[in-house]
Amino acid sequence: MPDYSWPPMDKRRVIGKPTLRRDGLEKSTGKAKYSSDEKPPGMLFGALLTSPHAHARISSIDTSEAEHMDGVKAVRVITPAGQEVQWEGTEIAAVAAVTEELAQDAVRKIKIQYEVLPHLVREDDLAKAGNRAKAAGEQVTGDPDKAFQEADAVSEGTYGIPVITHCCLESHGNIVQWDGDKVNLWPSTQNVPGIGGSLGKSLEVPIANVHTEMQFIGGGFGSKFDADRWGAEAGRLSKASGGKPVKLFLDRATELQIAGNRPSAFAQIKVAAKSDGTITAWQSTSWATGGMGGGGMPPIPYVFTEIPNKRLNHTAVAINAGGARAWRAPNHPQASFLTCAALEDLAAKLKMDPLVLFTKNADYTARAGVYRAQFQKAAEIMEWSKRWHPRGEGKGPVKQGLGLSLNTWGGGGHASQCRTTINPDGSVVVEICTQDLGTGTRTVISMVAAETLGLPLGAITLRIGNSDYPPDGASGGSTTVGGVSSSTRKSSVNALEKLFASVAPALGVPPDQLVAVDGRIQVKDDPSKSLPWQDACRKLGTGKISEMGENNPRNPGGLMSSGVGGVQMADVSVDTETGIVKMNKFVAVQDCGLIINPRTAESQIHGAVIMGVCGALYEERIMDQQTGKHLNADMEFYKLAGIADIGEIVVHLDIAPEHDKRGVIGLGEPPVIGPIAAISNAVANAIGVRVPHVPLTPDRVLAALEGRNA
Amino acid sequence: MSSKNDSEVPRKPKAGVSRRGFIGVAGIGGGVLGAGILEKPALAAPPTGGQLAGPGPVPITLKINGKPQTLTVEPRVTLLDALRNYLDLTGAKRVCDRATCGACTVILNGKSVYSCTVLAIDAQGKDIQTIEGISNDKPHPVSVAFVNNDGQQCGYCTPGFVMAAKAFLDHNPSPTYEDVKEGLCGNLCRCGTYVGVRQAVLEAAKEMKGGRHA
Numbered sequence: 069m070p071d072y073s074w075p076p077m078d079k080r081r082v083i084g085k086p087t088l089r090r091d092g093l094e095k096s097t098g099k100a101k102y103s104s105d106e107k108p109p110g111m112l113f114g115a116l117l118t119s120p121h122a123h124a125r126i127s128s129i130d131t132s133e134a135e136h137m138d139g140v141k142a143v144r145v146i147t148p149a150g151q152e153v154q155w156e157g158t159e160i161a162a163v164a165a166v167t168e169e170l171a172q173d174a175v176r177k178i179k180i181q182y183e184v185l186p187h188l189v190r191e192d193d194l195a196k197a198g199n200r201a202k203a204a205g206e207q208v209t210g211d212p213d214k215a216f217q218e219a220d221a222v223s224e225g226t227y228g229i230p231v232i233t234h235c236c237l238e239s240h241g242n243i244v245q246w247d248g249d250k251v252n253l254w255p256s257t258q259n260v261p262g263i264g265g266s267l268g269k270s271l272e273v274p275i276a277n278v279h280t281e282m283q284f285i286g287g288g289f290g291s292k293f294d295a296d297r298w299g300a301e302a303g304r305l306s307k308a309s310g311g312k313p314v315k316l317f318l319d320r321a322t323e324l325q326i327a328g329n330r331p332s333a334f335a336q337i338k339v340a341a342k343s344d345g346t347i348t349a350w351q352s353t354s355w356a357t358g359g360m361g362g363g364g365m366p367p368i369p370y371v372f373t374e375i376p377n378k379r380l381n382h383t384a385v386a387i388n389a390g391g392a393r394a395w396r397a398p399n400h401p402q403a404s405f406l407t408c409a410a411l412e413d414l415a416a417k418l419k420m421d422p423l424v425l426f427t428k429n430a431d432y433t434a435r436a437g438v439y440r441a442q443f444q445k446a447a448e449i450m451e452w453s454k455r456w457h458p459r460g461e462g463k464g465p466v467k468q469g470l471g472l473s474l475n476t477w478g479g480g481g482h483a484s485q486c487r488t489t490i491n492p493d494g495s496v497v498v499e500i501c502t503q504d505l506g507t508g509t510r511t512v513i514s515m516v517a518a519e520t521l522g523l524p525l526g527a528i529t530l531r532i533g534n535s536d537y538p539p540d541g542a543s544g545g546s547t548t549v550g551g552v553s554s555s556t557r558k559s560s561v562n563a564l565e566k567l568f569a570s571v572a573p574a575l576g577v578p579p580d581q582l583v584a585v586d587g588r589i590q591v592k593d594d595p596s597k598s599l600p601w602q603d604a605c606r607k608l609g610t611g612k613i614s615e616m617g618e619n620n621p622r623n624p625g626g627l628m629s630s631g632v633g634g635v636q637m638a639d640v641s642v643d644t645e646t647g648i649v650k651m652n653k654f655v656a657v658q659d660c661g662l663i664i665n666p667r668t669a670e671s672q673i674h675g676a677v678i679m680g681v682c683g684a685l686y687e688e689r690i691m692d693q694q695t696g697k698h699l700n701a702d703m704e705f706y707k708l709a710g711i712a713d714i715g716e717i718v719v720h721l722d723i724a725p726e727h728d729k730r731g732v733i734g735l736g737e738p739p740v741i742g743p744i745a746a747i748s749n750a751v752a753n754a755i756g757v758r759v760p761h762v763p764l765t766p767d768r769v770l771a772a773l774e775g776r777n778a
Numbered sequence: 779m780s781s782k783n784d785s786e787v788p789r790k791p792k793a794g795v796s797r798r799g800f801i802g803v804a805g806i807g808g809g810v811l812g813a814g815i816l817e818k819p820a821l822a823a824p825p826t827g828g829q830l831a832g833p834g835p836v837p838i839t840l841k842i843n844g845k846p847q848t849l850t851v852e853p854r855v856t857l858l859d860a861l862r863n864y865l866d867l868t869g870a871k872r873v874c875d876r877a878t879c880g881a882c883t884v885i886l887n888g889k890s891v892y893s894c895t896v897l898a899i900d901a902q903g904k905d906i907q908t909i910e911g912i913s914n915d916k917p918h919p920v921s922v923a924f925v926n927n928d929g930q931q932c933g934y935c936t937p938g939f940v941m942a943a944k945a946f947l948d949h950n951p952s953p954t955y956e957d958v959k960e961g962l963c964g965n966l967c968r969c970g971t972y973v974g975v976r977q978a979v980l981e982a983a984k985e986m987k988g989g990r991h992a
Contacts, residue, residue: 088925088928089928089930091933092928093925095924095936096925096930096933097918098868098869098908098940101868102934104872107866169855237967237968285932286932287968287969319875320876506932507931670928671971671974672931674971674973675931675970676970677970678973679968679970702874703874703878704878708966709972710963710966711959711962711963711965711967711972714972714973
């Protein structure tokens with residue numbers, strides 16, 4: 069078997085060098101075509117009629133007027149009379165018309181009567197959940213009662229993190245053309261290789277007959293894996309209108325109502341410790357919702373899993389609101405917040421520096437050495453020991469504070485196939501049916517091929533985003549970079565071996581004595597005997613080399629790995645007169661194995677931290693129990709951080725031989741886990757009291773300052 | 779940013795202006811708006827001194843990137859939808875569709891506007907500059923700076939940011955870091971690219987000082 073292992077750190081010419089993203093200029097000049105920008109010939113515009121009620125039965129539905137409008141090509145009922153809708157935004161009917169304006173007019177002409185039914189749309193007060201609450205069994209480890217009795221200190225608190233939405237800037241949707249027995253699909257998806265199967269199943273069309281193409285996606289964050297009901301309906305509208313392509317993307321309100329969200333998490337938490345800060349027991353009563361399916365328990369106590377005595381109770385609450393989907397590091401941000409906030413409160417009770425408490429208890433984690441080293445590094449960057457003060461000791465109305473948190477994540481690499489083709493004219497084509505979510509996947513694949521073939525990045529023609537290419541996996545769980553780097557490395561090594569075999573006679577050595585470096589094929593240790601890449605490829609005559617490479621997720625070759633830790637620290641200022649929290653500085657130290665492109669890796673962490681700032685200070689799905697409505701299904705009241713709201717962000721990537729040797733590890737998720745916890749802890753440190761629920765809006769901060777926490 | 783004779787054009791806040799205040803301005807929009815979307819004739823009173831258009835499609839001419847383009851749209855069609863759905867100029871994106879996020883930013887008579895909240899018929903007779911029109915034989919320095927500083931991830935907000943940054947730099951050629959934070963606060967990004975965007979705008983300012991780009 070050829071040697072696929074990564075070149076040694078000091079021998080790499082492309083991998084590990086900060087590299088600008090290859091598709092950057094296409095995006096920044098507006099040339100990049102997202103699926104929502106496509107307009108295949110004859111395209112019709114689709115529009116959805118959705119439920120204005122959180123819970124209702126459809127009494128009657130009359131589409132006749134809509135059907136007879138000029139320019140309307142197809143009308144479909146999705147939820148017929150007699151059926152119930154369980155949340156606002158549920159798809160009821162769909163229309164395809166020659167213009168978008170007509171499609172929207174036609175939706176308004178559909179007459180529908182609802183029998184409104186009782187609803188529950190809020191879960192923050194568990195006492196009001198009634199029979200919508202479903203308790204999971206109690207989990208007990210060790211002897212928590214005894215541990216709490218014998219403790220030197222016990223800290224108690226209530227914590228809450230609300231449902232937030234993905235709020236992808238490109239809304240969910242597809243263009244679908246169902247023509248005869250073939251389906252053409254232009255989706256906005258994290259799953260180009262798999263979404264055709266999802267749509268084919270809904271439409272009862274063989275997967276092989278679905279062709280998928282997507283070059284760019286405007287955000288997914290875990291919410292865009294399937295074709296969804298609206299994708300299937302676009303297909304049916306297309307068929308009903310004689311095979312014309314139908315574009316059906318959600319409007320902003322529907323996007324926020326039904327296209328996925330992150331489950332909430334609320335908890336009453338009690339932690340016991342010895343006077344030296346050693347944690348002895350954890351007890352939590354938690355509840356959560358992810359829509360009608362309820363919400364599972366986040367993994368608490370987070371990271372400190374080996375606390376010897378524990379009692380855990382969790383209740384899932386089913387509410388009449390759009391369902392949860394995977395949200396960048398599912399359940400981890402909630403768990404990190406609940407745990408790190410409770411432990412920071414414990415440190416405050418013990419009058420200890422939380423950095424000391426977290427470090428002291430690191431042996432309860434799976435990677436004590438990593439976290440201790442990272443805390444030390446982060447503290448150095450933040451100047452923690454010089455700047456940290458006990459809770460609420462600042463002077464004046466604006467208080468400054470520091471907080472910390474930690475994260476863990478898996479990674480690994482999904483199943484992936486790649487094809488590398490070397491042509492006699494020297495051109496190189498790499499093909500792989502994957503997607504670049506903006507994480508830099510295009511750049512990473514090109515870098516691996518360039519490194520392997522000894523060529524500059526520009527010599528690699530990369531083709532992705534098309535179901536004709538060898539299948540990769542969905543981009544979820546931070547598994548893409550591990551998968552594509554491994555399959556690309558293997559296909560490129562395989563192709564190069566074939567080239568060596570063709571070139572070896574001309575250089576008078578066996579093929580295994582050849583290497584590819586700096587655009588030449590040369591004899592190992594004898595640079596005087598070499599051929600330029602082009603001349604070497606000419607030896608192929610009229611044939612070309614086309615070789616496959618495959619990543620096996622079980623990772624026999626060790627090119628990638630999984631399991632990382634990271635720590636984060638936040639520095640905030642809080643105006644105790646207005647309740648406004650301002651980000652000063654944020655430090656993220658992340659362990660991430662072999663980094664292929666430090667430039668885009670750093671950008672990923674910046675982005676994750678900023679997304680965490682949004683969750684800590686601004687984002688919240690606000691539901692109104694009176695009307696059952698999602699009050700802020702828009703972007704003016706569903707708040708995201710702006711360019712002036714994020715402070716300074718310092719990223720430290722732990723690039724070192726001991727991490728590098730583990731191989732490639734995905735980075736999309738781990739750094740988004742901790743910011744909410746770190747910022748909440750920094751605010752508690754600044755103002756001297758815990759604001760129990762995030763986001764840390766001015767009203768909540770002021771209420772906490774006035775002692776109105778309950 | 780000066781403002782003369784353009785009270786009907788919803789402009790983006792330069793700094794710290796609340797989006798709510800902006801929407802108030804946008805609400806004044808065009809008097810003809812009512813003719814397109816309101817079904818009760820009584821509400822569709824003609825605007826004083828104006829001409830009644832619609833409710834059906836009307837021919838209009840838009841001067842986009844220096845070239846007149848004729849199209850037929852209903853009066854209720856926004857400039858953004860005219861660009862995207864009728865002219866296949868898809869650099870400007872539809873995201874919030876109500877003047878909050880800036881993904882649809884274009885430059886109208888030298889000022890950045892949210893094209894989702896300008897009616898296409900109201901943009902007649904004005905100079906409309908879109909992302910497709912700012913790069914000529916070589917990419918505009920703002921576009922290049924966004925690449926050099928990795929001020930983009932998924933890229934869906936990027937054309938809007940680039941246009942907002944260009945308009946900002948046209949009016950503020952020597953901004954400080956703080957100016958950039960204030961000047962670009964009318965655009966939102968979900969991937970979290972603001973660190974790169976701030977650096978990109980400062981780099982572009984330096985590049986553009988030579989005056990090679992109008």
